[in-house]
Amino acid sequence: MRTERNLTRLDRLFARLDREPERPAGLEVPSMSPHRIVLFGSTLVFYLLIVVAVINTSWLVRLDWQLMFFRPYQQWPEVHAFIDYYVVLGQRGPTAVMVAAWLGWRSWRQHTLRPLLMLGTSLLLLNLTVGAAKLSMGRLGPHYATVIGSNEMWRTGDIFPSGHTANAVVTWGILAYLASSARTRRYLSALSAVVSLGVGLSTVYLGTHWLSDVLLGWAAGLLILLALPWFEPLVTRIEARVLAERDRLLRRFRDTSAAPAPAPPLFPQPGPAADDGTPAREPVGAARTSRTTGHFTQRGHLVRAERAPVTPAGSRRPAHADSSTRVSHSTPASPVTGG
Numbered sequence: 001m002r003t004e005r006n007l008t009r010l011d012r013l014f015a016r017l018d019r020e021p022e023r024p025a026g027l028e029v030p031s032m033s034p035h036r037i038v039l040f041g042s043t044l045v046f047y048l049l050i051v052v053a054v055i056n057t058s059w060l061v062r063l064d065w066q067l068m069f070f071r072p073y074q075q076w077p078e079v080h081a082f083i084d085y086y087v088v089l090g091q092r093g094p095t096a097v098m099v100a101a102w103l104g105w106r107s108w109r110q111h112t113l114r115p116l117l118m119l120g121t122s123l124l125l126l127n128l129t130v131g132a133a134k135l136s137m138g139r140l141g142p143h144y145a146t147v148i149g150s151n152e153m154w155r156t157g158d159i160f161p162s163g164h165t166a167n168a169v170v171t172w173g174i175l176a177y178l179a180s181s182a183r184t185r186r187y188l189s190a191l192s193a194v195v196s197l198g199v200g201l202s203t204v205y206l207g208t209h210w211l212s213d214v215l216l217g218w219a220a221g222l223l224i225l226l227a228l229p230w231f232e233p234l235v236t237r238i239e240a241r242v243l244a245e246r247d248r249l250l251r252r253f254r255d256t257s258a259a260p261a262p263a264p265p266l267f268p269q270p271g272p273a274a275d276d277g278t279p280a281r282e283p284v285g286a287a288r289t290s291r292t293t294g295h296f297t298q299r300g301h302l303v304r305a306e307r308a309p310v311t312p313a314g315s316r317r318p319a320h321a322d323s324s325t326r327v328s329h330s331t332p333a334s335p336v337t338g339g
Contacts (some may be wrong), residue, residue, distance in 0.1 A: 003048070025111070030177065032229040040226040047219040054212050057151045065149060065211040068142040072205040083202045090164030090199035095171040096123060113239045115178050121231050122170050125224045132318075133220070134158040139163035142207050150165050162209045164215030169221025177225060196221065237270065 032034075055061040068225035073080055088094055096119075103115035153160075160311040172195050176188035200214035209217075 003135065011144060019261060025303060027112070027114075027180065028230055029114075029230075032276065036226055036229065040223065043219055043226060045223050047216065048221065050212060050216045051137075054151050055153060057149070060212050061151050062149070064142075064212055065093065067204060067211055068145070068207065071207065073207060075238060076205075078202040079205075087206065089195055090125075090168040090203075091170075092167045092171075092310055094165070095167065097180050099175065100132050102175070106178070115236045117172055117239060118178060118228065118231075122174050122228060123225055125227070126166060126170050126221070129162060129224065132159055133216075134163070137214070138234055139210075141213075142210060153177060158272035159209055160213050160216060160327075161220045162200060162203055162213040164203050164209075165196060165214050165217030166224075168192075169218060170224050173225045177228060179256050222280040231272040 050060070073083075076133040100116065100119060103119050106115045107113055135158065137160050138154045138157050140146070140155045140157035141159040144157065145152050146155070169192070172192035173189070176185050176192055179185035179188050194220065200209075200217060204211055204214055
């Protein structure tokens with residue numbers, strides 16, 4: 001009887017770390033549903049109410065001053081060191097690097113650029129919206145307040161809304177937004193809410209932000225997360241264009257790196273002789289120009305005009321120049337007389 005080995009929790013973990021053979025077909029992309037539109041509208045109204053309450057120096061501003069005079073960092077100094085480290089979870093640099101590393105692995109595993117593109121889109125929206133609100137309202141923080149009970153608006157400050165809080169909501173909330181299942185999305189949503197809530201209260205404890213700054217930061221970050229489905233079509237087009245450009249560059253690189261085949265010689269030379277001493281045969285269709293040329297060069301045929309004609313009357317070639325000499329040697333020499 002054949003039995004299969006039961007996978008342990010560690011085996012299942014390593015199986016999930018392996019890369020998918022191809023892009024999964026069932027990736028769920030959030031859409032702008034009516035429920036999400038209602039949440040977006042409610043959060044926007046909450047955002048505007050906080051701004052109006054601070055501008056009008058309402059009860060919310062008085063609560064800000066009461067917490068500032070309470071000085072939580074003096075009431076509970078034993079947790080000050082922990083809060084100094086915990087508030088880093090809301091700083092844009094460290095959190096963006098950690099989340100980008102995780103989403104980069106997700107992109108590699110699922111053969112898609114969507115996680116990284118959505119992270120870049122959310123951070124771009126965060127910088128534009130929160131940065132514009134900070135600069136336009138210019139509110140001073142608790143440590144730089146000038147008039148007790150005032151809202152400290154339009155005094156060249158940059159703390160309203162809280163950037164730490166908004167960044168924590170967006171950076172950790174994008175993990176829940178990109179979750180591959182509804183169950184994982186619920187767990188990550190709860191975790192990101194706890195982290196962002198803790199970061200916002202940490203800034204109030206340290207005295208770097210008013211409570212109203214934190215409330216507006218929560219609303220600003222939530223608005224960005226709720227608006228992300230509107231940017232999904234744009235992200236899809238950008239991903240398709242980037243992948244098409246990557247494939248084109250890869251094809252060009254492969255074409256240029258492949259070595260061309262050598263061209264055949266115009267006049268192939270005969271191969272080496274065989275082991276038994278017989279010359280190798282020439283290939284069929286090989287040119288015979290070189291062999292023919294060599295034959296005429298080494299031993300040329302005589303022209304017919306150069307041959308001596310032989311006739312019955314004898315040879316027409318003139319006598320050799322040495323013939324007279326041979327005759328003179330055969331006759332006796334006459335004595336030479338002188339007078």
